[in-house]
Amino acid sequence: MKPLVLTVAGSDSGGGAGIQADLKTMLALGVHGMSVVTAVTAQNSLGVQGAWELPAEAVRAQYRSVVDDIGVQAVKTGMLASAELVETVAELLAGTDAPAVVDPVGISKHGDSLLADSALDAVRTKLLPVATVATPNLDEVEQLTGVRVDSEERLREAAAAVLAYGPRWVLVKGGHLSGDAVDLLSDGTEEHWLRAPRYDNRHTHGTGCTLASAIAAHLAMGRSVPEAVTAAKAYVTGAIAAGFALGGGIGPVDHGWALRREDV
Numbered sequence: 001m002k003p004l005v006l007t008v009a010g011s012d013s014g015g016g017a018g019i020q021a022d023l024k025t026m027l028a029l030g031v032h033g034m035s036v037v038t039a040v041t042a043q044n045s046l047g048v049q050g051a052w053e054l055p056a057e058a059v060r061a062q063y064r065s066v067v068d069d070i071g072v073q074a075v076k077t078g079m080l081a082s083a084e085l086v087e088t089v090a091e092l093l094a095g096t097d098a099p100a101v102v103d104p105v106g107i108s109k110h111g112d113s114l115l116a117d118s119a120l121d122a123v124r125t126k127l128l129p130v131a132t133v134a135t136p137n138l139d140e141v142e143q144l145t146g147v148r149v150d151s152e153e154r155l156r157e158a159a160a161a162v163l164a165y166g167p168r169w170v171l172v173k174g175g176h177l178s179g180d181a182v183d184l185l186s187d188g189t190e191e192h193w194l195r196a197p198r199y200d201n202r203h204t205h206g207t208g209c210t211l212a213s214a215i216a217a218h219l220a221m222g223r224s225v226p227e228a229v230t231a232a233k234a235y236v237t238g239a240i241a242a243g244f245a246l247g248g249g250i251g252p253v254d255h256g257w258a259l260r261r262e263d264v
Helices: 018-028 056-069 083-094 117-130 138-145 152-163 207-220 225-241
Strands: 004-012 032-044 047-053 074-077 100-102 169-173 181-186 191-196
Touching: 004 018, 004 056, 004 207, 018 032, 018 207, 032 056, 032 083, 056 083, 074 083, 074 207, 083 117, 100 117, 100 207, 117 138, 138 152, 138 169, 152 169, 152 181, 169 207, 169 225, 181 225, 191 225, 207 225
Parallel strands: 004 032, 004 074, 074 100
Antiparallel strands: 032 047, 169 181, 181 191
């Protein structure tokens, strides 16, 4: 049987991020992707024009329907929108015997808010403590901890601030810094610095969703956290390099880039 991975996230009608990016990533990496929709967005290459969260009851029902019958080897969370949904999903993760990759989505690629300010405390106190790996970008680190990272040297400080809320590992994504794309993976004692070339390509919509889903896919295959994150970083770097124009704004990364390689 293929490894089973569940994404709990919002829908991106433009297909570049959210549930759609998650399922494309899982397909590309050879695992079976399943989904719990938390919110529906009206979204395209120019931004988010509207967002509607689902009732907590609907999210809980989707999750139980999948996990109780099919099972799961890893769970990835994305857009959770409200404090009630954050608390609901945190409770579900706590009762599931599978690694959880938490992407604490707060702001879209275009600067649109995807998480209510009132939900930040629930992310800190309920969701992060049940995460196997948390994957905040620098804006999300600042939103959650107040730590502003303006140089590679401050990534360690950012990691410590997020780890204080209880995840087993944190991957602080330094993609917003200049120079190479540098991320720091840490559990507080062990560190892994992950570097990749920065490609001159503005079509990067969906990078965070894609990376978190790739980590979950590799964890479901039985890899350790450092192994899973390293493999996921390589996959998303290739997807960024192959990102393509779509609509009049920022296009998506190419989730299927590796499937066209002759050696895959």
